[in-house]
Amino acid sequence: MPELPEVETTRRGIEPHLTGHRFEHILVRERRLRWPIPAGLEQQLLGQTVQGVRRRAKYLLIDFPHGTLIAHLGMSGSLRLVEPGTALQKHDHVEFRLDSGLALRLHDPRRFGALLWTEAPAEHHPLLAHLGPEPLAEAFNGSYLYQSIHHRKQAIKSAIMDHHVVVGVGNIYANEALFLAGIDPRRACQRIARERIENLAGTIRHVLAAAVEQGGTTLRDFVNPEGRPGYFQQTLNVYGRGGAPCRACGTPIAHTVIGQRASFYCPVCQR
Structure with missing residues (x-):
């Protein structure tokens, strides 16, 4: 979507x-x-x-x-x-x-x-009133993300996709941000050090900003208002690459399901 x-x-x-x-x-x-x-x-x-x-x-x-x-x-x-x-x-x-x-x-x-x-x-409006901060706004930073999720038992990937925590981190970008942060998407929030969670906030911002500049990610239907697709999918590190070699270490990308969403990660680079 x-x-x-x-x-x-x-x-x-x-x-x-x-x-x-x-x-x-x-x-x-x-x-x-x-x-x-x-x-x-x-x-x-x-x-x-x-x-x-x-x-x-x-x-x-x-x-x-x-x-x-x-x-x-x-x-x-x-x-x-x-x-x-x-x-x-x-x-x-x-x-x-x-x-x-x-x-x-x-x-x-x-x-x-x-x-x-x-x-x-x-x-x-009821659809907007209880949303979390924008990921590219100043209100979203490492300290905020740590305070919001460090006590949770749920998987880190599910936490950053919670729109009450931060909006707009959809499945594609959650996978990519966690790869850049070196965090296993299955790991419970409460088992991740503060420094790593704070760093994750930065990778979320980086991934989303890069995707915006490249026009988004086209996987199926999306085209921009002039009818042209986005091109960020050409730089995806893990999403949709199950079984393909990791771009960093060559290990096959693993594929699992977290919170009913397809999840991809490198078993070596992410821990």
Whole structure:
């Protein structure tokens, strides 16, 4: 599914084309997403000018003077900018036509995405109110991560994927950050030294920042707003490489399941 770097890539792609522009026409072809698209959304947004586009965790926040459109890409969704007259695809469920002539389309084959509206501050919405800090923000650092998880008995990989601890560390990036930190993903948090947990916070930041700069990771469905895939998958060290030689020591990468998620690690480099 699109993870934080893919969502941030989308934000950066659409923000310059939305901010300061009006929604002149809105077409909703399918309301049955993860949660039904609110009745009357078209009337709420028609003729309104976008003030900005933000991201919180994996949610895109499109701000208007009277509220915020909260978008989530779900398992296979994407937001794409298309030129006027571009033919609608089968799974283009919503189209926002801008005063510039461009159109923003929500494409979502599995319909696990969402478009929600709130007139209250977006940060107070139930989906966002209890999220942990952003991994690339100053609030997320080694000391914070240690204090948050050092007492836990659960596997370190599950802990850093807990969005109450830190948002946006999805499965791919958890595997990669733990490899760079040299930590076995199965190891219990309470059995990891403080220095190693603090170092892990740095590798999480590094991996996610690198993925954002390279446009995210394309494994199946994701493309950026112009239709081009991300390329971070070309530099993956462990994820999806079960049985392949470790890039550092040559040992075959091990594959297991942690918290019902595919997990990959080097038995020699990670302990």
